[in-house]
Amino acid sequence: MRKPLVIGIRVFSGGTRVTEFLAAVLMCLFLGVGADRTSQKIYEPIVESYPCFRKLNGTHQVGCGSSLTGDVGVVHLVENESSLQWVTRIGPHDPYVALIYPDFLTDRVMNLFKRSGRVGGILVLNDTIRIQGLLQSSPDLKCPNEGFGLALPNSTHYCENWNNAGESILFQKFDFPVFYVHNETESQTILSCYDDFNRPINGTTAREWPLCAAQLRAFMLAAVDTPTCLRRSDKFNLEQQKARVCDQMGDLNIWASVLPSNQSKPYIKENGSVIVISAKLDAASMFEGLAHGADSAGTGISTLLAVLKHLSQPELKNLLSNSSTIDNVYFILFHGETFGYIGSSRMVYDMKNGDFPQGIKNDSQNTTAMLNIKDIKYYIELGQLGQTDGQASYYMHDAKSPFSDTSTLTAMLKSKGLEFNLPITYVTNQTIGIPPASLQTFLKERPSIPGIFITNHENEFRNKFYNSMFDDAVHLQYQYQNLSSISTIKIAQLAATIASTVMGLAGSNVNIDPDFKNANDLLHCYLESGNCDIFQLVAGSDKMQPIPLDLYVGVDRHHIFATQLTRFVMMYYQGDNVTNITMEKDCNTPDDKLNVEYQWINGSCFASTVNTSQAVSPAFVIDNYDWTSGQYSTWTESVWQQFSVRIFVKPSRAHEIITLVSGILVFFISFVVVGWTSLKSDIIFPTRPAGMAC
Numbered sequence: 001m002r003k004p005l006v007i008g009i010r011v012f013s014g015g016t017r018v019t020e021f022l023a024a025v026l027m028c029l030f031l032g033v034g035a036d037r038t039s040q041k042i043y044e045p046i047v048e049s050y051p052c053f054r055k056l057n058g059t060h061q062v063g064c065g066s067s068l069t070g071d072v073g074v075v076h077l078v079e080n081e082s083s084l085q086w087v088t089r090i091g092p093h094d095p096y097v098a099l100i101y102p103d104f105l106t107d108r109v110m111n112l113f114k115r116s117g118r119v120g121g122i123l124v125l126n127d128t129i130r131i132q133g134l135l136q137s138s139p140d141l142k143c144p145n146e147g148f149g150l151a152l153p154n155s156t157h158y159c160e161n162w163n164n165a166g167e168s169i170l171f172q173k174f175d176f177p178v179f180y181v182h183n184e185t186e187s188q189t190i191l192s193c194y195d196d197f198n199r200p201i202n203g204t205t206a207r208e209w210p211l212c213a214a215q216l217r218a219f220m221l222a223a224v225d226t227p228t229c230l231r232r233s234d235k236f237n238l239e240q241q242k243a244r245v246c247d248q249m250g251d252l253n254i255w256a257s258v259l260p261s262n263q264s265k266p267y268i269k270e271n272g273s274v275i276v277i278s279a280k281l282d283a284a285s286m287f288e289g290l291a292h293g294a295d296s297a298g299t300g301i302s303t304l305l306a307v308l309k310h311l312s313q314p315e316l317k318n319l320l321s322n323s324s325t326i327d328n329v330y331f332i333l334f335h336g337e338t339f340g341y342i343g344s345s346r347m348v349y350d351m352k353n354g355d356f357p358q359g360i361k362n363d364s365q366n367t368t369a370m371l372n373i374k375d376i377k378y379y380i381e382l383g384q385l386g387q388t389d390g391q392a393s394y395y396m397h398d399a400k401s402p403f404s405d406t407s408t409l410t411a412m413l414k415s416k417g418l419e420f421n422l423p424i425t426y427v428t429n430q431t432i433g434i435p436p437a438s439l440q441t442f443l444k445e446r447p448s449i450p451g452i453f454i455t456n457h458e459n460e461f462r463n464k465f466y467n468s469m470f471d472d473a474v475h476l477q478y479q480y481q482n483l484s485s486i487s488t489i490k491i492a493q494l495a496a497t498i499a500s501t502v503m504g505l506a507g508s509n510v511n512i513d514p515d516f517k518n519a520n521d522l523l524h525c526y527l528e529s530g531n532c533d534i535f536q537l538v539a540g541s542d543k544m545q546p547i548p549l550d551l552y553v554g555v556d557r558h559h560i561f562a563t564q565l566t567r568f569v570m571m572y573y574q575g576d577n578v579t580n581i582t583m584e585k586d587c588n589t590p591d592d593k594l595n596v597e598y599q600w601i602n603g604s605c606f607a608s609t610v611n612t613s614q615a616v617s618p619a620f621v622i623d624n625y626d627w628t629s630g631q632y633s634t635w636t637e638s639v640w641q642q643f644s645v646r647i648f649v650k651p652s653r654a655h656e657i658i659t660l661v662s663g664i665l666v667f668f669i670s671f672v673v674v675g676w677t678s679l680k681s682d683i684i685f686p687t688r689p690a691g692m693a694c
Contacts, residue, residue, distance in 0.1 A: 046645040048183035050287040054220040058627030058634035066177040070217030073097035073120030088116035095120035097214040107167040121216035122178040125187040136464035139170035139286045144436040157433030165464040177216040209652035222246035222638035246636040247555035250616035251335040253343045258329040272377045273327035279304040279382040280337040283551040290469035291552035298526035299385040306495035309573040323506035335615035336553040340633025343615035344438035379451030386476040387490040393423040403447040416500040420493040473527040480524040492519035538568035575608030
């Protein structure tokens with residue numbers, strides 16, 4: 001009789017099939033554990049690494065990605081021109097994973113890697129001393145948001161080099177993975193592996209195998225462009241249920257009015273009676289999770305919140321409510337502005353369609369309660385405002401349009417600034433357009449708005465790290481412990497100046513003193529640590545990460561943490577403590593309030609006018625939108641799988657082939673041996689007579 005094939009270990013003579021199966025399972029588990037331990041001995045994971053990822057728009061894709069299983073290459077440190085040539089031209093062991101320092105993260109170097117066809121990935125290493133010595137590093141365009149502003153193609157101001165430090169690599173496509181190794185100890189681990197196995201002898205002679213290598217995995221599901229990935233997502237949703245390959249970028253705009261409104265008191269009394277103060281809420285970076293944007297966004301957000309706190313004082317609210325010239329003041333933080341003015345374009349679109357605030361149109365027949373773009377009397381936008389020079393000026397930019405008269409607004413700001421010895425200069429140069437700003441979106445719809453953009457620069461960005469992971473407190477020379485930090489003093493003075501200007505435009509000449517402590521606390525939160533006093537207070541937790549918040553806009557399916565924290569801070573500053581509500585379950589918004597939200601903050605119920613609206617491009621809500629028109633932002637973000645970086649010692653190709661062939665031979669020989677053993681089992685394992693002792 002033919003005997004069954006013995007798999008694994010025969011536990012005892014006369015064993016049943018069940019016993020053999022259990023033995024096989026135990027063997028597999030044993031081998032699995034052994035394989036896992038072997039893997040741990042072979043590979044060294046690099047845990048604290050941040051990937052460059054893929055984004056798409058209506059016409060093409062940008063960013064980075066790897067093959068499905070990850071890309072492997074021999075590591076080589078690029079630290080000068082000769083080592084750059086080694087990787088891109090003469091090194092004998094390609095493909096390479098290039099190790100570079102942040103000062104090599106430039107358009108020239110990245111495109112040399114791309115054109116060479118010899119690079120399988122890039123690891124950007126952390127080196128504190130080199131980073132502190134960086135003079136500039138901006139992955140954004142030299143003309144940020146080119147094509148989405150006021151200027152038409154081929155016009156004078158269509159592309160101005162506001163960001164001269166821009167390398168444009170944030171908006172380029174790279175067909176290999178790129179990671180930033182944030183942990184300096186892990187960066188040293190990679191360098192040690194390179195020094196031990198790979199560093200050329202005398203700088204010229206290549207080392208023999210084995211060599212230190214790295215595997216970088218950052219596989220992206222989306223490809224081609226936004227309309228293609230959306231079609232693929234729709235197809236997968238029909239066939240595989242909720243499968244996606246990309247998501248539309250966006251989050252929430254945050255807005256608040258100093259004065260509330262209800263059914264009897266609409267948002268506006270008449271056309272042109274509202275002041276808008278805005279800033280952008282987002283920043284960007286080439287690497288996921290590292291869009292801290294200290295000056296790109298953080299200083300503007302901090303200043304706006306400081307102005308809101310000033311104007312939310314009860315005595316100033318009372319003066320504004322009795323003003324005959326200004327009906328209300330709106331504070332707006334726009335999200336996604338880095339990527340084609342996502343937030344501001346959506347708000348203008350909603351205003352045009354009578355749907356701002358969102359949902360009011362459907363909830364009430366009182367259409368006068370809606371805010372429209374024609375209601376804006378003055379518009380003040382806050383841009384990059386960090387300062388390192390105590391004698392530096394702030395600058396007021398406008399569109400230099402014959403349709404818009406900003407003279408009253410600029411004169412008032414300049415006059416109020418002088419009261420604090422704060423120079424605010426109006427840019428009179430007619431050859432300079434308005435910098436990248438949300439204001440441009442509003443002026444495209446209504447050119448007559450008297451709007452200005454306040455920044456720390458005149459002709460080009462002073463911030464040489466615009467939308468970079470190195471746009472941080474260090475390069476702004478800001479320290480929380482130093483109350484005399486230049487940025488703290490200047491921003492506190494600017495916030496008081498703007499608040500005084502608003503009250504002056506409303507017909508009330510009041511003295512508003514700078515709040516240096518509040519300005520310093522806000523800058524600490526947005527520039528240095530998310531685990532700051534203000535965020536702890538509004539979130540009711542002291543367990544937040546002691547690092548700056550990530551301000552990247554993300555995708556509209558998930559609201560980012562920074563948005564929620566900022567919204568709570570606005571509620572705390574602008575809201576009123578409802579003292580007769582002592583339980584969180586009773587903290588609910590009354591039905592007769594149109595723009596009042598109740599929120600439980602730090603053990604108290606606050607009634608505030610802080611609201612949110614969708615910051616998702618109109619392109620995604622317009623039927624049959626022309627994706628190539630360029631009218632609205634069309635950015636989407638690829639869905640990805642697990643990211644990983646690991647290093648290991650790699651043998652030569654010949655050694656790998658020999659090992660593989662040997663393994664296959666051993667595998668088949670073991671089958672033959674096991675099969676022969678199974679056939680001869682009666683002879684090898686004779687059955688003992690019944691009753692015989694073991």
